[in-house]
Amino acid sequence: MPAYKAIFLFGVLFAAMAVKAQHSIEFNPLYGTARWNPDSIYTNFAGENVQINKCLFYTSGWKAIINQQNKKGQTDTVILSNAHYLIDLSEPKSLKLPFTVPARATQLIFTLGVDSIKNTTGIQTGVLDPARGMFWTWRTGYIMARMQGTSPSANTAGKRFSYDVGGFESPYNAVRTITLHLPETTGSDNHAKNPLYIQTDLSKWFQGKHTISIAQTPNCHNAGKLAMQLADNYQQLFQLILY
Amino acid sequence: MKKAGIILFLVVFVLSALGFMEQPERKGLPKQQPLIVPKGWPKPLYDFSKNPLTAEGIELGRQLFYEQQLSRDGSISCGTCHQQFGAFNNYDHPLSHGLDNSLTTRNAPGLFNLAWQKSFMWDGGINHLDLQPLAPLTAHNEMGESIENIISKLKKSKTYPRLFKAAFGDPTINTQRLGKALSQFLLTMVSSNSKYDRVMQGADSFNLPEKLGYAIFKSKCSSCHTEPLFTDFSYRNTGMPLEPFLQDMGRMTITQDPADSLKFKVPSLRNVMVTFPYGHDGRFFSLSNVFEHYRNNMQVMGNTDALLKNKLPLSNYEIGQLKAFLQTLTDSVFLQNPRFAAPGTSPSATQPLDLHN
Structure with missing residues (x-):
């Protein structure tokens, strides 16, 4: 075996070992800074009391951007998974993703x-x-994200509010790309095997890019302007921390 | 003896190897039965490569189409509101009956030539034939059942696991297979045997009123009710005022675009004589009502179709000839084809006599 080949193989092996330091990754449901609990009552930006029984959403297209530049001076994008995941915040098993970062x-x-x-x-x-x-069976399309609960401010039967957000066609495409920056400590030796948490702050449903009050809009069940506003808001639900 | 043993071994070995080599690609799956496209028709839009038709799949679809257990209380099947003698519309019903004395909000359309349709429902809200049945199955004012319960009932049944295995190679029952099987049956419902079709093939000829009616049809109706499917599948506002109780905005409900207000899909006119009442909410009792709408009663709105800005002038004479032509679109072979009837029954030889001219 020529020397350069051996060096190349050694390099590949070394690189593979370096990549091996991986973080597991998991969603962590919050309301504000407190851990979300379906029995707790929270207050949103409008001063409305809110109890949330359910929050689910689909994710897909998981990718990581690698710091190290490749030969062409570009940063590398690593595809982590091409599958779709249904994250159900009430279902602890669904919170942990089956791949690592x-x-x-x-x-x-x-x-x-x-x-x-x-x-x-x-x-x-x-x-x-x-x-x-x-x-949605009556009009084709996935509900990208759902949040349901009750609030004394909801002028509806059972004081329920219900946000089913969907729509995949322009101009009402509710799919959002989420880009999260990893904390700087990531990858340093002491933290190399610690889990990454995606802090998922449900209060952002009401106050993100837009403000959504339950008194004004207790329901969303179709693609359209309201769904787009809620989608802009849920784009801001997430933040990464490393334990 | 030893030699014979070796030879025998080799023969068995080669034969069994051949067996492996000659496996068809669709191992254990039933034989495909491609849809026959009527002469002169466009290519079907349905993607058969994802769901090839087979006798077993079609039969499963037929069983499911007439299966009342798919509804919550076991009282309604697809066939309840899609009746063969009405070209699979709900015969003589402006709106259909759902569970618990409920009523639907739209007129159940005839079902035929679905392989050529790119979207479904009067508002075009459903974009794939496989998905279409999920709407009536789950709607509270139709069959009112959850998909989960439907799948669990089918899994528990004595017959369905066997029928799913025959159609798909293994007994797995899931939503996708439910939709695919129903599609297979629905896709075979091709209506292309009317007198009009025979005339076009040179096997028959129009009488005088039919011939005159066809000429009027081509000058006044066929821009939207385009041959050979007798619809261009577009959505149009034909000046039908909003129904105050149903508040059905049509296509706009799907697109949220005010330009689509009160637009509904152009229905096919094939079998039109048996698909009364007419209109998305069944508001027209008879063909005469439809003609009267177009020539007099239309409410021309901002987004009413450009072709109808001055309504659609029609003389009594023209209406008479048009009716004669529209009769030639009835496909009695389709209406009585035993392959589309409920399993174990044959289509009624005597069609209902009621005609809403």
Whole structure:
């Protein structure tokens, strides 16, 4: 074996070992800074009391941006997963993602929602099975994200509010790309194996890019302007921390 | 003896190897039965490569289409509101009956030539035939059942696991297979055997009123009710005022675009004589009502179709000839084809006599 080949192979092996430092990754449901509890009553920006029983959303297209530049001077993008995941904040098993993030990553990118191909090619299976309930049968399309609860401010039966946000076609495409920056301590030796948490702050549903008050809009059940505003808000739900 | 043993071994080995080599690509799956496209028709839009038709799949779809257990209380099947003698519309019903004395908000359309349709429902809100049945199955004022319960009922049944295995190669029952099987049956419902079709193929000829009616049709109706499917599948506002109780905004509900207000899909006119009442909410009792709407009663709105800005002038004479032509679009072969009837029954030889001219 020529020397350069051996050096090359050694390099690959070394690089592979370096990549091996990986963080597990998991969603952490919060309201503000407190851990979300379906029995607790919170207050939103408008002073409305809110109890949240349910929050689910689809994610897909998980990618990491690697700090280290490649030969062409570009940063590397690593595809972490092409699958869709249904994150149910009441379902602890669904919070932990089945892949890891390379320790050298500086950014984590994912899509909140279901891509248009899955919305236009008939009935899907697995987590995308319409039987999971995150699907509009009367007009084709996945419910990208759902939040439901009660509030004395809701002028509805049972004081319920319900946000089913979907729409995959322009101009009302509710799919959002989320880009999260990893904390600087990521990848340093002491933290190399610590889990990454995606802090998921449900208060942002009401106050993100837009303000959504339950008194004014207790329900969203179609694609459209309100769904787009809620989607802009849920784009801001997430923040990464490393324990 | 030893030699014979070796030879026998080799023969068995080669034969079994051949067996592996000659496996068809769709191992254990039933034989495909491609849809026959009527002469002169465009290519179907349905993607058959994802769901090839097979006798077993079509039969499963037929069983499911007529299966009342798919509804919450076991009282309604797809076939309840899509009746063969009405070209699979809900015969003589402006709106259909759902569970618990409920009523739907739209007129159940006839079902045929679905392989050529790119979207479904009067508002085009559903973008794939496989997904279409999920709407009536789950709507509270139709069959009112959850998909989860439907799948669990099918799994528990004595017959369905066997039928799913025959159609798909293994007994897995899921939403996707439910939709695919129903699609297979629905896709075979091709209506292309009317007198009009025979005339176009040179096998028959129009009588005088039919011939005159066809000429009027081509000058006044066919821009939207385009041959050979008798619809261009577009959404149009035909000056039908908003129904105050139903508040159905049509296509705008889907697109949220005010320009789509009160637009509904152009319905096919094939089998039109048996698909009364007419209109998305069944507001027209008879064809005469439809003609009267177009020539007099239309409410021309800002987004009413450009072709109808001055309504659609029609003389009594023209209406008479048009009716004669529209009769030629009835496909009695389709209306009585035993392949589309409920399993174990045959289509009624005597069609209902009621005609809403």
